[in-house]
Amino acid sequence: xxxxxxxxxxxxxxxxxxxxxxxxxxxxxxxxxxxxxxxxxxxxxxxxxxxxxxxxxxxxxxxxxxxxxxxxxxxxxxxxxxxxxxxxxxxxxxxxxxxxxxxxxxxxxxxxxxxxxxxxxxxxxxxxxxxxxxxxxxxxxxxxxxxxxxxxxxxxxxxxxxxxxxxxxxxxxxxxxxxxxxxxxxxxxxxxxxxxxxxxxxxxxxxxxxxxxxxxxxxxxxxxxxxxxxxxxxxxxxxxxxxxxxxxxxxxxxxxxxxxxxxxxxxxxxxxxxxxxxxxxxxxxxxxxxxxxxxxxxxxxxx
Numbered sequence: 001x002x003x004x005x006x007x008x009x010x011x012x013x014x015x016x017x018x019x020x021x022x023x024x025x026x027x028x029x030x031x032x033x034x035x036x037x038x039x040x041x042x043x044x045x046x047x048x049x050x051x052x053x054x055x056x057x058x059x060x061x062x063x064x065x066x067x068x069x070x071x072x073x074x075x076x077x078x079x080x081x082x083x084x085x086x087x088x089x090x091x092x093x094x095x096x097x098x099x100x101x102x103x104x105x106x107x108x109x110x111x112x113x114x115x116x117x118x119x120x121x122x123x124x125x126x127x128x129x130x131x132x133x134x135x136x137x138x139x140x141x142x143x144x145x146x147x148x149x150x151x152x153x154x155x156x157x158x159x160x161x162x163x164x165x166x167x168x169x170x171x172x173x174x175x176x177x178x179x180x181x182x183x184x185x186x187x188x189x190x191x192x193x194x195x196x197x198x199x200x201x202x203x204x205x206x207x208x209x210x211x212x213x214x215x216x217x218x219x220x221x222x223x224x225x226x227x228x229x230x231x232x233x234x235x236x237x238x239x240x241x242x243x244x245x246x247x248x249x250x251x252x253x254x255x256x257x258x259x260x261x262x263x264x265x266x267x268x269x270x271x272x273x274x275x276x277x278x279x280x281x282x283x284x285x286x287x288x289x290x291x292x293x294x295x296x297x298x299x300x301x302x303x
Contacts, residue, residue: 122141188277
């Protein structure tokens with residue numbers, strides 16, 4: 001197995017200036033995943049005070065995704081800094097970029113776990129004491145068990161992929177803040193994910209929180225071939241704790257433009273066209289917090 005033999009944290013710092021936002025890593029990863037036909041792509045974040053990994057973590061973040069699941073190629077990619085299964089696929093709509101992706105979770109956890117397609121493994125940010133291969137070496141685990149994870153999930157069966165992140169003590173508060181600020185309108189500018197939820201599970205059930213957003217329908221789809229454009233109407237619904245569900249419909253216009261030679265970026269030489277999407281709310285916009293982003297580059301920006 002080819003494992004990285006350089007300082008992984010240096011690689012992350014070099015490539016990704018704001019990877020402490022876990023949602024900004026996991027949402028693009030889920031968007032780039034493959035899904036079985038007929039499945040409504042769903043991404044769920046659950047944060048709990050239970051130390052289900054037995055690592056002494058003050059809180060644990062679990063990420064559930066009903067994708068097809070990890071392949072040996074995916075696992076090998078995680079073990080190699082700078083390598084990504086997304087490279088060469090950007091022309092197909094992949095939004096991941098630098099081959100770091102999942103590995104950036106080391107900024108919030110020392111030991112990330114993956115449960116997917118029979119894999120039950122974890123990685124350690126510390127060098128393997130039994131070998132000289134480097135940082136990213138998978139280790140088979142028996143704890144937490146799938147029963148432990150299912151109890152936290154709260155449903156009879158688990159999605160194909162579960163990522164478990166026992167959080168570093170100084171990252172618990174930032175991660176909670178990041179997850180609580182995920183904007184409902186983010187789904188408007190993703191092409192696969194249709195349901196997104198964030199839950200906090202506490203010993204005291206009265207302190208539990210839940211935030212969910214979903215695209216309830218997509219109608220009036222029209223293709224305009226002469227303009228390389230399409231229009232449609234999305235109905236977006238959002239729920240927060242016990243509050244009544246809020247809805248808003250958006251008229252969407254999506255148009256593709258060729259990338260001019262003078263605008264080609266070295267890391268995206270295989271991208272020949274780029275899509276610009278405009279969303280026009282028909283009612284009051286769904287919002288969270290005091291601000292409503294106006295420009296999205298798949299994820300919300302501060303513009």
